[in-house]
Amino acid sequence: MFNKSKLALAVQLGLVLGSLATVTTISAQDTNTAEAAVEKIAVTGSRIKSLDQVANSPMLTVNADELNSRADITIDTYMNTLPQVNPAGTTTSNNPGNGGQSNIDLRGLGANRNLVLVDGRRVMVSSSAMTVDLNTIPAAMIDSIEVITGGAGAAYGADAVAGAVNLRLKSNFEGVDFRATHSNHAQERDAEEYNFSAVVGGNFDDSRGNAIIAFDYSKREGMIKSQRDFSANATSTTSFFPEGRYFSSGNNPSQAAVDAVFASYGSAAGSVPANGSLIGFNTDGSLFSAGVFNSPLDVENWRYPVDLSVNGPLFPDVYSYNFDAVNILVLPLERKTFSSKLNFDVTDKTEVFATASWTNYNSETALAPTPFPTVQVQGPDGTVSTRATSAFVSPGSTIANQLIIPVTNPFIPADLMTLLNSRTGDNAALVGSGATEPFLMRQRSLWGGLRGSQRDNTVVQYMLGIRGEINDAWSYDVYAMEGKTTIKQTQTGNLDTQRVMDLLAAPDGGASICAGGYNPFGRNSVSQECADYMTLDATLSREFNQRIMQGYVSGDLFELPSGMLSVVLGYESRRFDYELDPGSLSGPVSGFNTQSPAAGKNRFDDIFAEAFIPLLDGRDFADSLDLTLGFRSSQSQFTDIAKGISGEKDRNSAYKAELSWVIASDLPRIRASYQRAVRAPNFGELFDGGGSAPQYFDPCSASTEFRAANGQAGADLCSATGVGAPDSYVQTPGTQASINTSGNVKLKPETADTFTLGAVHNFSNGLAMSLDYYNIDIEDAIIAPNVNLIIADCYNYYGNNAALSGDYSSCQYIVRGGGDIFFLADPNTADGNIPGINSGFIKTSGLDFQAGYGFDTDMLGGAYIKLGLYANYLLEYKTQELDFLPAIDYADTVAYFGAGLGQSFPKFKVNLNASVNFGDLEWALKGRYIDGMKNRLAVEMPIETQPSGTSGIMYWDTAFTYRLGEHYSVRLGVNNLLDTEPELYAPNVQSGTDPSLYDVVGRRVTLSASVKF
Incomplete structure (x- = not known):
């Protein structure tokens, strides 16, 4: 068997201080437990096995009991409560969406800038961003989770810019561990979750081998936003009305005609301007005006019920459709996992190990019915067109996001025709002029149902390896892993825009194409035949394949005056294949973003080395002084199969230096590290791109x-x-x-420099403390464009357009209609998409503090009390997207929609843990504080009146655990004990808040039971 005892002396210093998240402080009476726990140490940002190299970067460990304490069915729910983590893709990521997946985002640098490992090895990815979906990890097998937040690129390769999260699986487990949990909201009895898991393990062949199998079944009930008062009404508006909305677009009706029509409804002259886009349609053929916010122009002649489909807080000042009432607040989930683990000692010096797992889960996102159209129509010489309406567009012109309707449409209401007949102008982009010119409008398809997206995710991965001792000083570790992720996505509620426009252009309104034709003027019923004709269900499929081989040797090279110089030398090969089949989701589709077939490959060949160098030992000023050096050289190459493009082979280097200095045994250990990481662009950045519709601030208001x-x-x-x-x-x-945005195959790798400096100490009375400073600087960062920064730059908020010229470059991106900004488009690309580029930087720095204390007391019947605190203080989070834009510090800001997931940055986050153990009964209390923040928009548009931000908020969880003898236990808990509602602000991420950061469910009662043999 392997000799790992030389780590034992480091446990009290390293493992304790790295495990304060569990509040399991090692006091004198716990020494034996600590030494027994040494077998669990694997990931500390280094593969060197030496006494003083435990956690030379900030590190935090969560054990299985702590992970299960809240009865969460997904790992991300607990992990997102940790101060080092910025909640990103979570159970609430419906819009902005994350494909139903759950990710971990360290330091807010993005889920694609940290690694997720299992037993120190990479696992299967589940997106083109090369991120790991935590829903696919076999939760029943997890023994502990280790979080390293000081960077780990040299040790573990690309993507470890912010660090690594390592999920340690149970090892050499014997017996049966069965768990069942249930939770739901205490009053509403909704948001139900339950989980069943079983782990069975045992030794065989005279304990030479150990085998473990595990099964996990989880289910989460979804919630829609109307189930909570704070989220029932949208805090943003839409120009796509279910009733239809007319856009005058330059060829305006006369004011006299508008006044006359609205006078017949009892409205005063001038209450509806003729040169706007306020007019909508009642089902009785009359018109209504949507009004103008915060002005004398209120809603006029509204004839529908004022129910949840109307944005109540704005009405009757202004009408907007309330799309949030039917949106999802918490995603439904059903998951099944099966996993196994095997290790066998072939000889005393050789061990074979293997793992295999299968996960299948289904999740669903849903958005309000489709706003349409969301496509462009160009004239006959253009490249984007729809056959029914391109004839109405002038050569060389483009009509974006508008229905083009000829005045011959038979469904045009008489009052609207009166307005159309009064027109004498000319929209140069449309064929014709005056009263006979086609007109523009847009709508939302209530009759088409929700835009639903159901995803079926299956992940299979297996690994085989061998490790052993070469001699007394050297050992080796070799493994190969293969995995496949298959995602089948079914979309409902899309519209075939071509077919919609065919109906509108038909002389009979489409009655000859489908029963009744299509009447867009009001909330009119649509026959099932026409609904089927216009809607487009789509099935997309994605497949990712990953193959990894790694081998390294480690051992003692030679003796130095202060100790043995130890090294690691290794090689790693990673191969990724990606294929997207968009099915029918291509062409002029309104609804979800259209996509083109995509396929690509990435390959990495790395060599890496580490060296542990004891510099001083037993000196007056240095009880020990040790240096660890690391280097990784990575050669990468990508291939875009769909486009037949292969990139050049790139070679990049990552390296590190870590220092551990123990001045004296009764003084804190000083630890410092410098890391250089290099992150290659991922599939999404190279090939895919994406789209969003963020809220914006309009300087022209x-x-x-x-x-x-x-x-x-x-x-x-x-x-x-x-x-x-x-x-x-x-x-x-x-x-x-x-x-x-579009992918860009010319992207180059990002580079990141990370520096940490800290002190750790384990006091003789059992108190353990650590304080660390970190600084991460990413250059040539690949950052998605921020709509508000481009808008602000156009209107000279940053001093770049002092002449206030409409010809300034940033102004060229802005496309308006009826005054509002419809979209931002790149005038230099054929499709208007903005390609990804290497530009700007991201810098973040802060302080991590951890403390833990455990002690016996004569009070309360001799109870054992454990206390713990861990906190993060954010000094800065500064980004510069483009070299002509200012660097903006987002520390102390809360995100709004479009800023991206995980982009709220409270200055101060604190977790407090306390537990009292009475023997068979244990009571636990956990507190979590999130500091108040100003709105992100306040630092992007600094001269404007600051929008609402958030106040500090505290959550409390409590639980009682009762152990019925040696094998049985039950836990009754309450999460969010005080039923604290989320902080509300505007503009926001969604639901009036940031649903990833704040608890949107409310007080939840949990019941757990476990049986162990």
Whole structure:
């Protein structure tokens, strides 16, 4: 068997201070337990096995009991409560979505900038961003989780920019461990979750081998936003009405005609302007006006019920469709996992080990019915067209996100026809002029149902390895892993925009194509035949394949005056294949983003080395001083199979230096590290791209500080960028602008430098403490464009457009319609998509503090009390997207929609743990504090009045555990004991808050039972 006893002396210093998350402080009476736990040490950011190299970077460990304490069915739910983690893809990631997946995001640098490992080895990825879906990890097998947040690129390779999360599986387990949990909301009895898991393990062949199998079944009930008062109404607006919305677009009706029509409804003259886009349609053929926010122009002639489909907080000042009421707040989930683990001592010096796992889970996201159209139509010489309406567009012109309807459509209401007949102008982008020119409108398809996305994820992975001792000083470890992720996605609620426009262009309104045709003017019923004709269900499939081989040798090289110099030398090969089949989701589709077939390969060949060098030992000023050096050289190459493009072979290097200094045994150990990491662009950045529709702030709104400070020059710039009547234009709160990005095969790797400096100490009375400073600097960062920064730059918030010229480069991205910004498009690309680039930087720094204390007391019947605290203080989180934009510090800001998942940055986060053990009964209390923040928009548009932010918030969880003898235990717990509601602010991520950061469910009662033999 392997000789691992030389780690034992380091446990009291390293393992204790790295395990404060569990509040399992090692006091004098726990020494035997600590030495027994040495077998669990594997990941400390180094493969060197030596006395003083335990946790030379900030590290935190969570054991299985702590992980199960809240009865969470997914790992991310607990991990996102840790101060080092910025909640990113979670159970609430419906919109912005994350494909139903759960990710871990260290330091807020992105889930693609940290590694997720199992037993120190990479595992199967589940997205083109090369991120690991925590839903696919066999939770029943987890023994502990180790979080290293000081960077680990040299030790573990690309993506470990922010660090690594290692999930340690049970090892040499004997017996049966059966667990069952159930939870739901204490009052509403909704948000139900339950889980059943079983682990069976045993030794065989005279204990030379050990085999473990585990099964896990979990189910989570979904919630929609109308189930909670705070999320029932959208805090953003939409220009896509279920009733339909008319856009005058330059060829306006006369004011006299508008006044006459609305006078017949009892509205005063001038209450509805003729040069806007306020007019919608009642089902009785009359018209209504949507009004203008915070102005004398209120909603006029509304004839529908004022129910949850209407954004109640805004009505009747202004009408907007309330799309949030039917959106999902918590994603439903059903998961099944099977896993196994085997190790066998072939000889006393050779061990074979293997793992295999299978996970299948189903999740669902849902958005409000489709706003349409979301495609462009160009004239006959254009490259983007739909056959029914391209004939209505002038050559060389483009109509974006609008239905084009000829005046011959038979469903046009008489009152609307009165307005159309009064037109005398000309929209140059449309064929014709005056009363006979086609007109523009948009709608939302209530009759098409929700935009649903059901995902079936299956992940299979298996690994085989061998390790052993070469001699007394040297050992080896070799393994091969293969995995496959298959994701089948079924979408409902999409619209075939071509077919919609075919119906609208038909002289009979489409009645000859499907029963009844299509009447878009109001919330009119649509026959099932027409609904089937226009809607487009789609099935997409993604497949990822991963093959990894790694081998390394480690051992003692030679003796130095202060100890043995130990080294690790190794090689790693990683191969990734990716294929996307979009099925029917291509062409002029409105609803979910259309996608093209994609296929690619990535390959990495790495060589790595580490050396542990004891510099001093037993000196007056250095009880020990040790240095660890690490180096990794990685050669990468990608191939875009779909486009037939292969990139050049790139070679990049990562390296590190770590120092451990023990001045004296009764003084803190000083630890410091420097790490260089290199992250190669992933599949999504190289090939896929993506889209979003974030909220934006419009400087052209009449009441902004920009307009007040710049007078007529500001109004002229607004007019030059598409605002028809800048003096009367008022932005409705929460309007959104679409943006699409495309992959870029010319992207280069990011580089990151990480520096940490800290002190750790284990006091003789059992108190353990650590304090660490960290600084991470990412250069040539690949960052998705921020809509508000481009808008702010156009309107000279950063001093780059002092002349307030509409020809300034950032202004060219802005595309408006009816005053509002519809989308941002790159004028230099054929499709308007903005390609990813290496530009700017991300810098973050802060302090981590951990403390733990455990002691016996004569009070409370001789109870054992454990106390723990771990905190993060964020000094800065600064980014610069493009070299002509300012560097913005987002520390102390809360994210809004479009900023990206995991982009809320409280300055201060604290976790407090306390438990009292009475023998068979244990009581635990956990507190979690999240500091208040200002709104992210306040630092992006600094001259404007600051929008609402958040206040500090505290959550409390408590639980009682009773052990019925040696084999049985039950736990009754309450999460969010005080039923604390989430902090609300605007603009926000979604649901009036950041649902990943704050608890959106409320007080939850949990019941758990376990049986162990």
